[in-house]
Amino acid sequence: MTTHKGIHRRDMLRLTAGAAGVAATGGLICPAAAQTTLEVMLPNAIVSGKLREIVEKEAGIKISDAPFQSTPDSISRLLGPGGTSRFNISFGIIDFARQPVLGPKAGAEKVAALDMSKIPNAAKMGAPFKPDIIERDGKIYGLPVLMGYNTVLFNYDQVPAKDEFTQSWGSIFEDKYAGKIGWFESPHQMIFAAAIYLGKEKPATMTDAEVREVGDFMISKKKNVRVIWTSFSQCANLFATGEMIIAFGPIPVRTQLEQQGIHVTNAWPKEGVESLVGDVFIPKDSSNLDKSHAMINAMLSDAFAKELPNVSGYLSSNASGGDGMTEEQKLQAGYGIHSGKTKHHSMPIPANLNTWVEVWSRVKSA
Amino acid sequence: MRPEGAYSSLLLRVYAALFYAFLYVPILVLIILSFNNSPAMGFPFLGFTTKWYGQALAGGELLTALVNSIMLGVVSASVATVLALLASFGLRHRFPLKGLVFPVILIPIVMPGIVSGVLLLVYIGLAGLPYGLWSAVLPAHITWVLPFAFLTLHPQISRFDTSLEEAAMDLGARPAAVFWRVLFPIIRPALIATLLFSFTISFDEFIRTLFVISAERTVPIYLWVLIIDRVAPFLPAMGVVLMAISMAIAGAGFVLTQRTSTSPN
Amino acid sequence: MLWLLVFAILPVLFLVCLSLWTATIFGIEQTWTLANYQTIVSDAVYASILLKTLRISAIATLLSLALSYPLAMFLVSLKGRTRSLFLLLIFLPFWSSYVVRSFMWLPVLGKTGLVNQILLALGITNAPVEWLLFNEGAVYVGLVYVYTLFMVLPIFLSLDRIDPSVIEAALDLGGKPYQIFARVVWPLSLPGVWSGCVMVFLISVGAYVTPQLLGGTSGTMIGNVIAGQFLNTNNWPLGAALSIALIVMVAVLFAIVGRRLGLKQLFLGARA
Numbered sequence: 001m002t003t004h005k006g007i008h009r010r011d012m013l014r015l016t017a018g019a020a021g022v023a024a025t026g027g028l029i030c031p032a033a034a035q036t037t038l039e040v041m042l043p044n045a046i047v048s049g050k051l052r053e054i055v056e057k058e059a060g061i062k063i064s065d066a067p068f069q070s071t072p073d074s075i076s077r078l079l080g081p082g083g084t085s086r087f088n089i090s091f092g093i094i095d096f097a098r099q100p101v102l103g104p105k106a107g108a109e110k111v112a113a114l115d116m117s118k119i120p121n122a123a124k125m126g127a128p129f130k131p132d133i134i135e136r137d138g139k140i141y142g143l144p145v146l147m148g149y150n151t152v153l154f155n156y157d158q159v160p161a162k163d164e165f166t167q168s169w170g171s172i173f174e175d176k177y178a179g180k181i182g183w184f185e186s187p188h189q190m191i192f193a194a195a196i197y198l199g200k201e202k203p204a205t206m207t208d209a210e211v212r213e214v215g216d217f218m219i220s221k222k223k224n225v226r227v228i229w230t231s232f233s234q235c236a237n238l239f240a241t242g243e244m245i246i247a248f249g250p251i252p253v254r255t256q257l258e259q260q261g262i263h264v265t266n267a268w269p270k271e272g273v274e275s276l277v278g279d280v281f282i283p284k285d286s287s288n289l290d291k292s293h294a295m296i297n298a299m300l301s302d303a304f305a306k307e308l309p310n311v312s313g314y315l316s317s318n319a320s321g322g323d324g325m326t327e328e329q330k331l332q333a334g335y336g337i338h339s340g341k342t343k344h345h346s347m348p349i350p351a352n353l354n355t356w357v358e359v360w361s362r363v364k365s366a
Numbered sequence: 367m368r369p370e371g372a373y374s375s376l377l378l379r380v381y382a383a384l385f386y387a388f389l390y391v392p393i394l395v396l397i398i399l400s401f402n403n404s405p406a407m408g409f410p411f412l413g414f415t416t417k418w419y420g421q422a423l424a425g426g427e428l429l430t431a432l433v434n435s436i437m438l439g440v441v442s443a444s445v446a447t448v449l450a451l452l453a454s455f456g457l458r459h460r461f462p463l464k465g466l467v468f469p470v471i472l473i474p475i476v477m478p479g480i481v482s483g484v485l486l487l488v489y490i491g492l493a494g495l496p497y498g499l500w501s502a503v504l505p506a507h508i509t510w511v512l513p514f515a516f517l518t519l520h521p522q523i524s525r526f527d528t529s530l531e532e533a534a535m536d537l538g539a540r541p542a543a544v545f546w547r548v549l550f551p552i553i554r555p556a557l558i559a560t561l562l563f564s565f566t567i568s569f570d571e572f573i574r575t576l577f578v579i580s581a582e583r584t585v586p587i588y589l590w591v592l593i594i595d596r597v598a599p600f601l602p603a604m605g606v607v608l609m610a611i612s613m614a615i616a617g618a619g620f621v622l623t624q625r626t627s628t629s630p631n
Numbered sequence: 632m633l634w635l636l637v638f639a640i641l642p643v644l645f646l647v648c649l650s651l652w653t654a655t656i657f658g659i660e661q662t663w664t665l666a667n668y669q670t671i672v673s674d675a676v677y678a679s680i681l682l683k684t685l686r687i688s689a690i691a692t693l694l695s696l697a698l699s700y701p702l703a704m705f706l707v708s709l710k711g712r713t714r715s716l717f718l719l720l721i722f723l724p725f726w727s728s729y730v731v732r733s734f735m736w737l738p739v740l741g742k743t744g745l746v747n748q749i750l751l752a753l754g755i756t757n758a759p760v761e762w763l764l765f766n767e768g769a770v771y772v773g774l775v776y777v778y779t780l781f782m783v784l785p786i787f788l789s790l791d792r793i794d795p796s797v798i799e800a801a802l803d804l805g806g807k808p809y810q811i812f813a814r815v816v817w818p819l820s821l822p823g824v825w826s827g828c829v830m831v832f833l834i835s836v837g838a839y840v841t842p843q844l845l846g847g848t849s850g851t852m853i854g855n856v857i858a859g860q861f862l863n864t865n866n867w868p869l870g871a872a873l874s875i876a877l878i879v880m881v882a883v884l885f886a887i888v889g890r891r892l893g894l895k896q897l898f899l900g901a902r903a
Contacts, residue, residue, distance in 0.1 A: 039581035044595050064581040067595040073862050080867060081491025086580055179761055183848075185859070225848050227765050231594045240406035242742045243764070260405040260599070357866050358670070364851055364859070365680040382705040382717075385698065388776070389724050392735040395745050399738050408743030478837025478881060480854035481874045484861060488649050488871065489642035570728050573839055577861075586728040593734055593844070605735065609727035616726035620719075 037062040038088040038288065038295055041074045042280070045232060045252035045312040046091075046146065046299075054307060058298035061291050069231055070186045071096045078110050078283055085285035088292045093276045094132045094144060095348045096188060101281060102136055111281040113139040118293035121300035126319035128338040132277045142281035145299050146314040149334050149344060150189055150274040152267040153249030155239060161265065169197035169269045172248055173217075178224040182238055182247030185230040187360030189274060192347055193248055194218050196271045204348040208355045215359035219366045228364065232256075239264050251334075255313035266332075272343035275334070278314070309333050393609070400602035407601055418603035428604070431588035432611065434499060435569055438584060442507035443515075443564035447557060449508075450515035454523035475513045482510070483577035490578055502578035510574055511564045518563050522556035562619035569615065585611070643878075650871035667872035677856075681876060684853040687767065688835035691774040695782045695831050696824065698775060703786035703823075718787075725780040732777045733841045740764040740772070740845075765847025773841040778834050782827035789823025790816070829888065836881060853877055 038061050040047065047055065047065050056063060068074060071093040077083050078090055079100055090111075092101065103109050111134075116122060122143055134142030152171055158180075159166055165176060172181050173194065184190050195203035195214050206214070226244050229235040235253045238244045240262050249266070257264040280299060282292045298304060305316035306323070315321050315333040322330050336342030350356055403413035422428065457467060474482065486509075490502045530552075534544045572586040579587060589608060592598045651663050671677040702721075709717055724732065739745045740763040747759040763769065793816065801811045839854040846852070853873065860870030 048596075066579075066581040067591045069594075069862060076861065076867070080861075081488060082494060082497065083491065086497050222848060226761070227847050230843070233596050233598070234594055237407065241408045241737075242406075242759075262405065354866070357869075358674070361856060361859070362674070362676045364848075365676045365856060378701060378705045378708065381701050385702050385705075386720060388698075389721070389779075391745070392732075392739050392776070393724060395739050396731075396735050406743070408738050408741055409745065409748045410743075476833060476881065476885060478854070478877055479834065480837045480839045480857050481877055482837070483839075484857060484870060484874050485642040485646050487861065488867070489645045492645050492649070566726065572728065572730055573837070586730050589728060589730050590840075593730070601734075602738070605731045609731055612727045613723060616722075620722070 036060065036288075036291060037064050038291055039064050039066065039086075040089040040091075040295075041066050041068055041077060041087045042089065042091045043068045043232065043252065043278075043312075045256070046278075046308065046314065049311050050307045051304060051311050054301070054303050055295060055298040058301055058303070059291060059294035061295060063295075067231070070189075072186065072188060075100050084110055084283045085287070087283055088286045088288055089280055089295060090283055091278055091280050092142075093347065094134070094142075094279045095276070095346050097142070097279060097281075098134055099349055101134060101142060106137055109136070109141055110284055111141050112284050112286065112289065113141055114143065114282065114296070115289075115293060116140060118290070119143070119297045119300065121297050121318070124300065124302070124318045124320065126317060126321070129277065129317040132279060132317075134279055134281065142279040143296060143300065144277045144279050144317045145296075146308060146312075146316055147275070147277045147334055147337065148251045148312075148314040149276060149337065149342075150184075150193070150248065150250050152246065152269055153235075153239070153254055153264055154246040154267060155242075155262075155264050157263045158245045161267075164270075166246075167267050167270055169193055169271050171246055171267070173197060173221045173224070175224055177246050179226055180245045181225045182235060182244040182249075183225050183228045184235070184248045184250075185228050185364075187356050188347065188349075188353070190248060191215070191218070191356055191360060192274060192345070196269075196274075196345055199271075203345070204350040206350065206352075208352055211350075211352065211355050211359050215363055218363045222363060222366060236260075251313035255311070268342065270343070272345050273337075275337045275344035275346050277317075396602050396605050396609075400600075400606045402602075405599045407599065418600035419607070421600040422604040422607055427583065427588065428607070431583040431585050434582060435585040438499065438504060438507055439565040439568040442504060442511050442568045443561050445508050446511040446515040446564050447519070447560045449512055450519045450560065451523070451553075451557070453516055454520045457520065458524065471513050471516050473513075474509050479573040482506075483573045486574055487577040497578055497580045499579065499582045499584075503575050503582075503584070506574045506578055507568045507571055510571055511567050514567050515560050515564045518560045519553075519556055522553060558622070562622065566616050566619065569612065646871050646874060649868055650875050652868045667869045668876075670869060671872055671876055677873065677876075680851065680853050680856055681880065683851075684836060684877075685880065687770060687774075687850075687852060688832050688838075691771055691835045692828050692832045694771060695775045695779060696828060699779055699782035699827065700786055700824075703783050703790055703820075706783070706787050707790045721780060721783055729777050730840055733773050733844050736769065736773055736776070736845055737764070740769055764845065765850070767846070767850045769845040769847070770842050770850040770852070773845045774831075774835050774838060777841060778831050781830040781834065785823040785826040785830075786820060787823070789820045789826075793819045825888070833881070836877070 040063055042065055044065060044067075047063055052063055055061075066087065068091070071091075074090050075092050075097055077086060101109070101111050125144070129144045129147070132144040133140055152166070152169060154161075154166060154171070159171075159177070165171055165174075171177065172183065191211065191214055192203050194217060195206060195210075198214060198217060200206060200210065200214075203214075227238055229238060229247070232250060232253050233256075235247060235249055236256050239247070239253070239257055240260065251266065254264060254266050280296055282289065282296075286292055300316075300318055302318060302320050305318035305321040308314055308316045308321065309325070309329075313333070315335065322333065322335060325333065330336075331341065334342070337344045398411070399407060399409075400418055401414050401416065402409075402411050403415040403417075404411075453467070453471065477485070486502070486506045490497060495501050530548055531544055534548045535541075539547065570586060571584075572590065575584055575587055576590065583591065585608060589604065592601055592604060598604070650667055651665065706714065706717055706721075737744070741747070742759040742761060742764075744763070746763055747756075750756045750760060797815060797819075798811060801815050806814070837854055838852055839858055842850050842852045842855055843858075846855070857870050857873050857877070860866045860873065
């Protein structure tokens with residue numbers, strides 16, 4: 001019987017070796033075809049259409065983008081086991097991302113210090129964006145590329161635009177549009193919006209008890225909600241198919257729907273919009289640092305700045321971003337946030353984030 | 367009276383018709399909407415167009431995803447079949463803890479899909495392997511496919527008599543010759559069936575892949591990205607194209623298996 | 632075997648470790664704690680979503696069984712080519728990805744979907760009906776649709792193996808059709824029934840895509856909560872602990888069913 005076993009083992013080994021060979025060739029073909037591809041974790045809205053062409057051409061690369069859901073998602077992937085080598089470039093809303101990206105102390109950064117000599121376009125950055133550069137001990141770890149805001153989006157055929165109720169966060173909580181409302185699967189931004197509506201001036205400093213109170217309010221209003229959407233495009237599709245007519249929404253969704261000819265626009269809630277600035281950074285163990293720098297440089301270029309509002313509705317951090325826009329266009333792009341015309345709240349990361357997350361899990365499961 | 371008589375009442379036929387309608391109406395709706403000249407996925411039908419197909423097929427993304435899926439399927443099906451073959455042969459012998467083998471092989475099937483995805487994400491991260499198609503998704507697929515391969519192959523192998531090999535060896539055949547001349551011809555149909563079945567399982571795998579893939583795409587991942595991350599009015603068209611491709615591949619496999627299993631061997 | 636050790640058993644140990652660590656805004660800290668499990672046990676929300684998942688999966692399984700059994704009977708009653716054809720028609724939709732099979736229901740059940748178009752055209756309603764989509768009911772439709780094959784096939788195979796002479800004998804003895812079904816056919820088809828139920832239940836418990844696409848706010852299942860901890864809220868340790876809780880629940884159920892029927896029987900019974 002021993003010889004008997006011997007046969008199988010040897011022949012099986014040969015077979016296994018063959019299969020491994022196939023696997024190895026597969027592995028060889030792939031990187032060869034993907035020579036200058038950068039794998040990035042960026043919102044699709046800022047690397048699609050013309051923006052993609054501009055960046056690919058200026059930096060001499062191909063972009064391969066992973067599905068981006070939200071800042072906590074991209075940060076979670078960065079901080080998770082093995083996360084610092086997973087992507088070449090990552091993105092996050094600065095107020096949320098700054099602390100986790102830098103780590104608790106010098107040397108614990110999750111991202112690479114940027115070689116600014118390779119990013120000459122950074123010199124063109126507008127003054128209001130300077131505080132949003134991620135910096136520690138004179139080294140720069142992340143650069144703002146855009147600003148935007150979250151607000152209430154609505155279908156203006158079915159929801160009156162010139163209406164006190166529409167121009168308030170209350171419209172996505174209260175009963176008036178029950179069954180036609182959409183929320184966003186983002187504990188931070190969604191609880192933040194509810195908190196602003198409930199009159200908290202600085203939601204990020206809420207105590208655990210206050211966060212729970214906001215959570216209880218949301219649970220009591222959850223019956224009015226039809227869908228909790230998870231990605232920009234899901235939000236857009238739900239508007240397009242009429243499944244929801246009013247929702248928590250980011251600006252790129254409005255822009256995409258406008259381009260499709262669907263009658264959706266944004267409100268200016270009297271409690272203020274959620275303002276945000278998005279930074280890009282290079283994860284610490286990223287391969288191909290050279291090309292990653294080139295890509296960031298391309299994202300700060302004049303050409304990118306000019307096209308960004310058209311494709312995504314965001315405003316570039318490049319000072320030339322608003323050139324040629326009318327006053328109204330500037331206001332829509334979010335210039336009012338810097339000039340003081342638009343009431344807004346920035347969204348710092350709360351110290352008791354775990355409570356926020358826990359409360360959100362409860363809202364979702366309730 | 368034949369048992370068929372007892373079963374095949376009119377009621378059963380009506381029911382079957384309804385059931386097949388349940389299966390095929392959504393597919394039909396998808397096909398109709400794929401020709402609908404409207405930016406939103408839904409009715410009313412605003413006119414006939416084939417432009418969504420143009421958009422779905424334009425660009426190399428679909429092709430890349432398809433190539434990735436096929437290569438992944440071929441490699442993981444081959445490896446899993448070989449491993450399943452080894453395990454099945456191994457199980458014909460006595461050894462300590464043999465009783466544990468079966469439950470262990472079943473672990474990947476019994477594990478809820480979402481948990482498997484999470485498991486692999488954590489494991490690959492903590493073990494320091496790079497996320498990606500060949501480093502992470504391939505092991506994930508092999509692990510997932512293996513129990514299916516084993517369940518298809520094992521009954522065939524365990525049925526098969528060891529005395530044949532022993533006879534060949536008594537006649538002085540060398541081990542390799544015994545395998546290729548005696549064993550292989552007998553188990554060939556089973557092997558082919560296992561390979562094809564494994565391939566289809568791998569080709570359709572989604573949730574485990576989602577957690578460990580980086581920015582590459584397999585066919586199901588590409589579709590998910592379109593649903594979740596893009597505003598893509600060509601989604602129904604893409605769905606139809608992908609369905610046609612999957613059906614063609616699996617259909618070819620099905621015909622092939624039928625042929626090999628019915629041909630006298 | 633070694634392969635499974637490396638890729639199926641070791642990962643579970645890693646997951647157990649992770650579930651005992653702490654999440655901070657700076658990522659995961661390797662301080663050992665039972666806090667994640669305490670959260671799950673102390674907060675009724677997690678227990679209720681776990682139970683809800685088991686309930687949804689159980690109902691989906693029973694629905695699937697009720698719908699699939701008669702069809703399997705229909706298939707067994709066919710012969711030759713017709714049988715192959717109808718079998719093929721069952722297989723065909725399942726060769727497309729289950730992502731497609733789930734999302735196909737959006738344009739059927741949605742506000743601008745097929746069902747509403749028909750209802751409006753027939754004048755049954757004046758406004759589109761909204762309760763068709765984004766609730767628990769839609770999840771049932773999705774789960775049953777997506778996984779019917781796993782139910783139909785084993786039942787068909789076990790029905791097919793019943794020796795016709797057994798039924799003839801029963802008829803000769805003057806058995807009424809429903810008696811024959813209850814006393815002969817059903818007991819003999821049980822291996823297939825169990826095998827199908829176990830498969831559908833297992834897949835449903837771990838569902839993510841279907842509730843995500845069709846479930847709305849009330850059709851949330853544990854899979855979505857677990858995925859949320861990893862993808863949206865950056866609390867991997869809690870997600871790991873929830874996964875372990877789910878594994879334990881499934882394992883306990885399995886131990887009970889497996890003891891009564893035998894694992895081999897369950898997985899090979901209908902196939903061999």
